[in-house]
Amino acid sequence: MTRSLDFGAAFYPEHWPESEWPRDIALMRAAGVTVARLGEFAWSTLEPDEGRYDFAWLDRALDLLAAAGIVSVLGTPTAAPPAWLTQRYPDTLATVDAQGHRDAHGARCHYCVNSPLYHEKSAAIAGAMAEHFGKRPDVIGWQIDNEYNRVCYCATCRAKFQSFVQARFGDLATVNRRWATAYWSQTYQSWDQIAPPAHAVSNPGLVLAWREFVTESYRLFQHEQVTAIRAHVAPEVWITHNFMKWFDAFDHYEMSAELDLASWDWYEPSGWTDRIPSGAMHDLVRGYKRRNFWLMETQPGHVNWSRTNIDLQPGQARAWAWHAIGHGADAVLYWQWRMALNGQEQMHGSLVDQAGEPRPFYAEAQAVGGELAQAREALAGTRVQARVAVLYDFPSRWLIDNQRHHGDFDYVEHLLRAYRALAGRNFTVDVISPDVDLAGYGVVIAPALALFTPERVARLTQFAQHGHLVLGPRTGSRDSAAALWPERPPAGLHALAGCEVEEYIALAEPVRIEGDVSGQADVWAERLKVRAPEAQVLARYSAGNAWLAGQPAIVRRDTTGGSVTTLGGQFDTPTLEIALAPLLALAGIAPVLETPPGVEALRRVGEEGQDVVIVINHTATPQTIPAPAGRVDELTGAATTGALTLGAFGVAVLSAA
Numbered sequence: 001m002t003r004s005l006d007f008g009a010a011f012y013p014e015h016w017p018e019s020e021w022p023r024d025i026a027l028m029r030a031a032g033v034t035v036a037r038l039g040e041f042a043w044s045t046l047e048p049d050e051g052r053y054d055f056a057w058l059d060r061a062l063d064l065l066a067a068a069g070i071v072s073v074l075g076t077p078t079a080a081p082p083a084w085l086t087q088r089y090p091d092t093l094a095t096v097d098a099q100g101h102r103d104a105h106g107a108r109c110h111y112c113v114n115s116p117l118y119h120e121k122s123a124a125i126a127g128a129m130a131e132h133f134g135k136r137p138d139v140i141g142w143q144i145d146n147e148y149n150r151v152c153y154c155a156t157c158r159a160k161f162q163s164f165v166q167a168r169f170g171d172l173a174t175v176n177r178r179w180a181t182a183y184w185s186q187t188y189q190s191w192d193q194i195a196p197p198a199h200a201v202s203n204p205g206l207v208l209a210w211r212e213f214v215t216e217s218y219r220l221f222q223h224e225q226v227t228a229i230r231a232h233v234a235p236e237v238w239i240t241h242n243f244m245k246w247f248d249a250f251d252h253y254e255m256s257a258e259l260d261l262a263s264w265d266w267y268e269p270s271g272w273t274d275r276i277p278s279g280a281m282h283d284l285v286r287g288y289k290r291r292n293f294w295l296m297e298t299q300p301g302h303v304n305w306s307r308t309n310i311d312l313q314p315g316q317a318r319a320w321a322w323h324a325i326g327h328g329a330d331a332v333l334y335w336q337w338r339m340a341l342n343g344q345e346q347m348h349g350s351l352v353d354q355a356g357e358p359r360p361f362y363a364e365a366q367a368v369g370g371e372l373a374q375a376r377e378a379l380a381g382t383r384v385q386a387r388v389a390v391l392y393d394f395p396s397r398w399l400i401d402n403q404r405h406h407g408d409f410d411y412v413e414h415l416l417r418a419y420r421a422l423a424g425r426n427f428t429v430d431v432i433s434p435d436v437d438l439a440g441y442g443v444v445i446a447p448a449l450a451l452f453t454p455e456r457v458a459r460l461t462q463f464a465q466h467g468h469l470v471l472g473p474r475t476g477s478r479d480s481a482a483a484l485w486p487e488r489p490p491a492g493l494h495a496l497a498g499c500e501v502e503e504y505i506a507l508a509e510p511v512r513i514e515g516d517v518s519g520q521a522d523v524w525a526e527r528l529k530v531r532a533p534e535a536q537v538l539a540r541y542s543a544g545n546a547w548l549a550g551q552p553a554i555v556r557r558d559t560t561g562g563s564v565t566t567l568g569g570q571f572d573t574p575t576l577e578i579a580l581a582p583l584l585a586l587a588g589i590a591p592v593l594e595t596p597p598g599v600e601a602l603r604r605v606g607e608e609g610q611d612v613v614i615v616i617n618h619t620a621t622p623q624t625i626p627a628p629a630g631r632v633d634e635l636t637g638a639a640t641t642g643a644l645t646l647g648a649f650g651v652a653v654l655s656a657a
């Protein structure tokens with residue numbers, strides 16, 4: 001049977017004497033834990049010296065877990081190279097900046113992602129672990145490394161970067177032309193003159209190529225471990241990596257291509273008050289592979305790595321877990337089960353404390369574990385289905401961050417404005433790459449999609465024949481080498497959009513817009529020029545910025561079966577709600593439920609079309625909403641009647657009765 005709604009924690013038996021393990025595992029069982037994640041930092045215990053493996057302790061821990069009915073996910077330990085390795089092979093240590101400073105042993109992720117020796121050692125430990133543990137039926141999945149994050153600038157990386165640029169562009173004349181290197185005498189005469197970007201603002205072509213190179217470096221590093229593991233495990237055993245929140249050092253879509261499952265680690269060190277960014281992050285991770293994902297780590301109360309590490313409020317863990325599941329998570333795992341007595345993370349939250357006693361959070365987790373068990377069957381095989389997509393693009397983010405033009409123009413914040421206008425009203429949203437098939441969507445929004453390729457232009461053009469396309473500001477200005485397209489944005493789409501951008505303005509003050517859509521732009525505004533007589537100006541800028549006054553701010557042009565709406569400004573969410581409402585209506589897209597702002601309604605749909613609606617009160621105040629008719633709450637067994645009341649951080653999981 002397909003697994004459904006797994007629940008668990010990261011468990012580090014190597015931190016504790018074996019005599020402690022049975023008690024930990026008994027508490028796991030009592031909390032409803034179905035899965036433990038182990039091994040991802042245990043290199044010095046798994047391979048105490050070069051080539052000498054000790055897997056027996058991990059077998060014993062896995063045996064105890066399996067006997068308690070708990071399956072396991074094994075991490076390869078390559079985020080924590082042991083002292084013998086970095087001492088014997090200092091070249092495996094990363095060079096942490098373009099000025100050449102080398103990392104020191106003593107933390108984690110201190111490796112050079114391109115070191116041939118580190119590749120060899122990593123593939124060897126991954127392969128040895130897979131050979132040893134790969135046939136165990138209780139090991140259902142593997143995680144490669146842990147939160148890739150270090151970028152290295154050593155001589156090896158630099159040489160590989162030069163080869164990467166050569167393979168990408170073929171000859172130096174092409175590099176010089178496409179990066180416009182005559183500007184500031186950047187002209188390259190030989191490949192070895194090309195160095196990683198080292199300045200606050202570097203040549204955009206160089207910046208883009210470097211990020212693509214970092215992506216390719218991690219992809220190859222990951223690929224070697226994936227290959228080493230696949231050789232030994234059954235086809236249904238999956239391989240994942242746990243990505244971080246809004247992390248942008250590499251392209252996560254590319255990194256996910258070879259993985260079977262996407263997963264991520266969700267933390268909110270300053271407390272959690274806004275469901276929109278976390279909802280968008282869940283949706284983005286679901287978009288990495290366009291299927292359900294795992295929440296591989298989340299916060300058991302508080303973290304330890306922020307300046308002030310605020311706890312979740314009592315009860316909030318429940319809303320948190322269902323929020324992830326409603327957005328497509330098939331598992332929720334806390335980090336961590338029990339903290340080590342020493343080490344950098346002594347102060348982190350956990351379910352069990354140094355004495356082996358349940359902490360107060362344990363009871364919260366136990367309640368969540370119980371609820372997941374109750375809803376497990378109803379949610380088996382279900383997934384999120386959206387007819388609205390927001391396009392999230394790593395290269396566009398890199399290019400904008402390299403030249404924000406207005407310091408407050410933040411790619412993620414900008415995207416969240418559109419996302420909030422939808423998800424804030426319980427529209428189900430996909431957050432996906434601009435390079436995937438858009439068939440099936442009714443509305444597609446491209447916020448700040450700076451990078452246009454001919455393929456992207458073709459895909460968006462095709463979509464707009466039957467769907468409603470919305471182009472945000474800064475869209476369609478750069479090519480695949482980060483050069484400006486030698487025409488006005490949105491390059492390649494003027495005819496379709498019926499307009500072009502004639503100027504962009506960093507706004508000192510917000511400006512109002514008036515027309516069919518009234519509202520406000522801040523930070524960024526573009527003065528649009530209408531190019532097609534049939535295009536409609538939906539809004540014009542009012543007085544406030546002399547360059548903008550009276551000029552088109554929103555233009556829409558209808559196609560045979562769809563439309564293109566060009567948004568000239570960074571609008572606030574209420575303005576975007578007004579702009580998007582008619583498009584959603586035309587596409588026949590409705591929200592899951594209408595709820596007050598603190599209440600979220602999400603839907604997962606099964607293969608037979610049966611759906612489960614998850615309603616979450618994200619506030620500490622009870623909320624009452626009109627109950628959807630003909631439903632039964634999987635958590636209480638109660639049938640819905642006229643009103644549905646949710647207590648503080650309360651949840652209802654509603655199946656068809």
Ligand code: GAL
Binds near residue numbers: 265
């Ligand atoms: C994550 C990491 C875990 C743990 C956790 C603490 O970023 O993957 O190993 O350190 O943070 O919050």
